Amino acid sequence: MATTLPVKIEFSLPEGWQPAPPDEVGAPGVAFIALHSASREGFTANITIAGKMRDTIDLVAIGDESVQRLREAATVSVAHRTEVGTPEAPALTQTLRISTSLHGRLLDLVQSQVYLVMQDVHNPAEHAVIELVLTAKSTQIAQVEEDFKDFVRSLRPADSSAE
Template sequence: MATTLPVKIEFSLPEGWKPAPPDEVGAPGVAFVALHPESHDGFTANITIAGKFREDLADLVTLAEESVQRLSEAATVRVAKRDQGGTPEAPALTQTLRLSGRLRGLPLELVQSQVYLTMQDVHDPAKRAVLEFALTAKSSQLDAVQDDFKAFIRSIRPAHP
C-alpha cells in the first residue's frame, strides 16, 4: 500500500516523466512514483520517493545498509559507490547499487541511484524524517535518465504552508 511522506516537500519532475499510482505499478511502501515511458526496454526507468520518521540515532550509512538488506530479499545487490554530503543540519548520502534479479522469469540487471536526506522535526528534535529518493534503470537507459534524476534532486525543497 502506498504511504505518505513524514514531511511535505515540493519538487519538479523533468520533462518526459509521468507520475503513476505506486500500488498500480508494483511499488508498495513508497509515497510517489514517476515513470519514464520513453525508456521502456523490457523495464521502465522510474523515480521513487519514500520516507518515514526515525526516532533512533541510526546514521545515514546504517540507513543505506538497511536499504541494501531490504533489496537483497528480492535480488543480488552490490554497492558500487557511496558518498556522504549535505550539511551538518541536513546531512545527505548517495549510493549507487547494482541489482541482479529476474523479471517475468528473465534475467534483469539494474542500476539504482539512491539519495537519502534527513530533516529534524522542528517541534521535537529527537525525531527526524528520513527521505529516500531512488532512480532505478537498466544500464542501457542510464545515460538517458541520469541527468533528469540529478535535476529532480536539485529541485527538492521543503513545502511552505
C-alpha cells in the same frame, strides 16, 4: 499499500516523467512514483520517494538496510557510496548494481539512492529521512541520470505558510 511522507516536500519532475499511483504500478511502500515514458523496453525507469521518522540518523546504516532488503530478492553490490551535505543537513548517496529476473528474464539494473535528513519544523528534535531512488536498466541509466540529479536538486521542504 502506498504510504505518506512524514514531512511535506515540494519538487519538480523533469520533462518526460509521469506520476503514477504506487499501488497500481507495483510499488507498495512508497509515497510517490514517477515513470519515464520513453524507457519502456522491458523495464520502465522510475523515480520513487519514501520516508519515515527515524530515532537515529546513521545514514550509512540506513543505506546498508536498503542493500539488505534488496538482497532478499536479487544480487546486489554497492558500486559507490558518499556522505554529503552538512552536519545540519546530512545526506548519503549510493549507487547499487542489481541483478534480478523479471518475467523469467535476467535483468541488470542500476539504482541511485539519495537519503536526506529533514528536521521536523514543528519539533526540531525529530528528524525524517527521505529516500529518493532512481531505478533503471544498466542500458537506460545514461539517459535518465541527469533527470534524477535535476529532480533531487529541486526537492525542498513545502512552504508551511501555505497551510
